[in-house]
Amino acid sequence: MENQTVQSLKIGSIKPDPGQPRKSFRVQDISELADSIAKVGLLQPITVRPSGKKFIIVMGERRYRACKMLNWKSIPCMVRELDEDAILEVQIIENLQRKDVEPVEEAEAIAMLKTKFTPEEIANRIGRNKKFVYARIKLSELIEGFKAFVRSKEMTISQAVTVASFPAEEQHLILEGMGKDFKERYVQNACNRQAFDLEKAPFKTDDATLVAKVGACTLCPFNSINQGSLFGDGKQICTKSSCYATKKTKTLLNLIDEVKKDGRLLIPKFRTYNSDSQDNQLILSIMEENGLEIHLLDDMDILTEPVKPTAESIRNEYHWQDWTDEEVNEELEERMESYNEEVEAYANAPEHGYLKGVIVDPNTYVTEVALMKAEEETIPDVHALPIDKKRMDDCTPTEKIQKMNTREVRKKELENNKQFQDVIKMVRESEYHNTKKTLSTDEMVAFCFTLFENHLSWYSQRDFFKGFLGNTEKKSRAEVVEQFRKNFKKEYFHKLIRFVMARQVHFGELNHTNNHVNIAFYNAVRPYLKKDIEAIEAEYEEKRIKREKRLQERIAKLERENELLKSA
Structure with a gap:
């Protein structure tokens, strides 16, 4: 059995542990603790371990600092013989059970415990739930540049955990793009761009062979479901964009091999007028490099398999209208007639020259099967073309006037855009924001x-x-x-x-006592909803009183045990 005794030791013989996980001690907090000890005494001895002729603190460095501040010559200590692993474990758990622990420091401490315990075991030891532990483990992976914003409370814990879900190299890219000051919206947008819903992925997430060196998404540490469901219960979000892009490209290349082998057509899902976008140009180049003949939606007559309408789908489509059951059923009957005609046309399409093909989305690479055939080429009738598609020389005098007026309207739009931008740029650089007049x-x-x-x-x-x-x-x-x-x-x-x-108020770990926005708002709404707010406050106060009463009973019991130890 471990040898431990309570002794009164000289403060000069005691020193803090340089390996203590807790690094930050606020002078104001220590001063307040010293005032409390001066009034009621030290209710619980600190814990130390022998080190030669000295003693090193295991638990209670705040109490030790407060007693030094009071110029105490000696302090009650519980002396324990502990090995190095046990010391670290005790210190970490003792620190994590405090209420005022700094989140980043807390995250780093929990990450240290992860080498010995499962998240479930850690949660039980520190009195927290499993999701909290997973979030703190992920927060420990936040790069130093962002940790500074967490410590300054510019960045919320939930934002920090989201960023920490990405690999370090991608975190650095977000940080560099944001600049010196913290910009919440920029970070949120950057995270949205680099996070991918695996339920919408164009590949099977349990396929370990698609890109063999990274394996299946279901086992990947960058899948949010393996990070304690940080994006919501059961939600699978990929936070490694480079890997997701690689799997997407490999999926497209596999698809190209399949359609070439089967003799099917592969059609990218866009038309000629928007073929210049980056995603569209990329998929065209991949198809060309792999020997596919390029066809766009404009070139093909396409039939997709009809989707059977339901009352639920109609209600969802017209969710903004309060339709009765009778109105929904009337709409459903009309749609079923169209659906039956479409089913018959789809079934008979192969007899009319339609072939099996695949339509691929150029952004997501998600595919859908369709029947398709090339549209018959016709000699364009210049006079039948819309005016905006005609050359000026092919227009009648009336059409030329219309074309000229349309161009002038467009020129005015562009000119207005430029004028507005110039004015706003000038306003932003002026002293307008320093004007002291009341708002007009x-x-x-x-x-x-x-x-x-x-x-x-x-x-x-x-x-x-x-x-x-x-x-x-x-x-x-x-x-x-x-x-x-x-x-x-x-x-x-x-x-x-x-x-x-x-x-615009903040939730999570920010509330009406520790955040400027929330404090100000809480004070602002009180005069309008005083009774309702007081009712909520009373409910929480009642719970708080009961909890503190139980706490005092436990403390009293421990104090009695402490007295017994002293007299032993």
Whole structure:
């Protein structure tokens, strides 16, 4: 049995452990603890281990620092004989059980425990749930550049865990692209671009042979389901974009081999007018390099297998309309008639020269089977072409006037774009933002449109601000703005600000006691909803009182045990 005793040791014979996982100690916290010890005494001895003629702290460095601050000459200590592994384990778990532990430091400590325990065992030892432990393990993989933003609380824990889900090299790319200051929206957009929903992948996620050196996605550490479901329960998100891109390309190359062997057609899913985009050019070059004849959607008459309509699909399509069962059934009957005709046409298509083929999305490489045949070539009738497709020399005088007017309209649009950009650039570089005058009506109108268009979802506009802009039917955008300005009341401005404020607060580990935005908002809404807020506060206070009562009972029991140890 381990030898341990409680002794009063000279503070001068005790020193902190340089290998202690906890690195940060706030002077203010130590000072407050010293005040508490001065009033009620040291309720629990610190734990030390012998080291020659000295003793090294295992647990209780904060209490040790507070007692030194009080100029105590000696301090009650529990002396324990521990090996190096046990010391580290005890220190880490003791630190993790504190409430004020810094998140990055906490993550690094949990990562150290992972070498000896499973996440489930760690969760049990520190009194946390398994998902919390998985998140902290992932947070430990955050690169140093982002850890600084977590420590300064500019970056939330959830944002940090999302970024940490990506390989270090991709984290560095995000950091370099963001610049010196933390930009939440930039980071969020970058993460969205580099995260891929594996349920929508064009390949089988359990295929270990597709790219043999990386294996199956289902076992990959960069699959979120293997990171403690950080993106939601059961959600499979790939966070290694380079690997995902490699598997996508290999899938396309395998598909090309299959269609060449079977003599089928492979058609990229786009038309000639948008063939210049990066994704579209890439897939065309891959197809050409592998000896495929290029056909686009324009060139082919394509039949895809009909999808049978259902009442549920109709309700989803028209979710914004409150249709009765009778209306849904009427629509379903009409669609079933069309569906039956399409099924018959699809079944008889091979008799009319249609061949089996595959349509591939140039962005995702997701495919769909279809029947297709080349459209018959016809000699174009110049006079039947739309005016915008005709050369000026082929137009009649009336068409030339129309073509010239259309070009002038386009020139004005481009000119307006450039003029607006020049004005805004000048405004941003001016001292406009330092103007001390109260906001004008026009400025409030402008801010209303900024909030309405940029911060309200379509559902919020519909559910909470229906008719907010007035009747906009048959009105140009300029007329809508002028109408809103003409009927403007400050209460519109205030309503929008209050609505947006309520949706801009932070959740997670930020609350009404530790975040500027949340504290300010909590104070702002109290006068309006005082009784409701007080009811919630009372409920939480009741739980808190019960918990603290149980805590005091446990402390009292431990103090009695401590007295028995001293008298032993």
